[in-house]
Amino acid sequence: AKLVWDESCKQNLATYLLKPEVKALGKAAVVGRVTTARTVMQYAAENQIADDAAVLLIVSDDGQITELAKFADIEVYLAKVPRGLPAEAQKEIERLQAMPLEQRWAFWSAEMSRCIKCYACRAACPMCYCARCITDVNQPQWIPVATDPLGNLEWNIVRAMHLAGRCVDCGSCSDACPQGIRLDLLNRVLAQEVLTSFGGEPGYSTRKEYALSTFKPDDKEEFIR
Known part of the structure; x- marks a missing residue:
């Protein structure tokens, strides 16, 4: 064999x-x-x-x-390995980011509306290793159990946030999704946002550089008004 x-x-x-x-x-x-x-x-x-x-x-x-x-x-x-996305993948992100905010929201809302909450993305993702996922917590109930537009959106937004600055771009989530939702695209968009705003790329060293759990005095603070 x-x-x-x-x-x-x-x-x-x-x-x-x-x-x-x-x-x-x-x-x-x-x-x-x-x-x-x-x-x-x-x-x-x-x-x-x-x-x-x-x-x-x-x-x-x-x-x-x-x-x-x-x-x-x-x-x-x-x-020694070249970094960065393939040219076509980069163009796809640029096309998406060039859309007006309302059009982008419509795009992602349409993508997430197909979610059936099977959690195949969670099972396939190497970075989803929590002993108890937020979707399994019912006191309080953070995310609705039923498959509905709001619950689907909440689940995918929370998951994307937890992966921002941690995703290694393996594509396992989108490969596992039976609905063909572009989870890989969402993760790539957030990865570029993190890289631009905070620097560092996950998975290239053992240094902890997760953007949502580390602080640097020179971090950008434009969001504070």
Whole structure:
């Protein structure tokens, strides 16, 4: 038997590294792409994984395999990888951001109206690892359980906010969504906002630079009036 690795192998398998049942088995090996390595580094920054707790087999676009385990080695590897979005993805963001505010709101409202609250995005996302998600809290009830326009919007806005500055752009959320909602696009828009306003990109080092949990004296404060 042979393992096949091609363009259809999209799932970010680093998601399983934080599962108790996987941890119980000991040191794991994970096959993945650059975003898999970024996930492990972000886990390290958030104190979710120990150094050398897993072996990464990173497959490049040309099929080369690099074996990594130590955080320092992963950081060196990622430093050599080109950053930034593909040209077409960047143009898509620019087209969206160029829309008037009302048109953008209509676009996202239409996207989120298709949500059926199956939480496949949450299950697939490596950064959604809370022991108890806000959607499961019922005292108080933060987000309506039923599938309705307001509840759908609230769920997706809260999730996007929790991922702002943490998303490693693996695309697992949109790949898992049965409704084809452009969650990847929303995360990319917020990632650019965080990069522009606060600097730093998640998943490239073990330094904690999550925009919503760190403070710098030189942070922009234009929102304070």
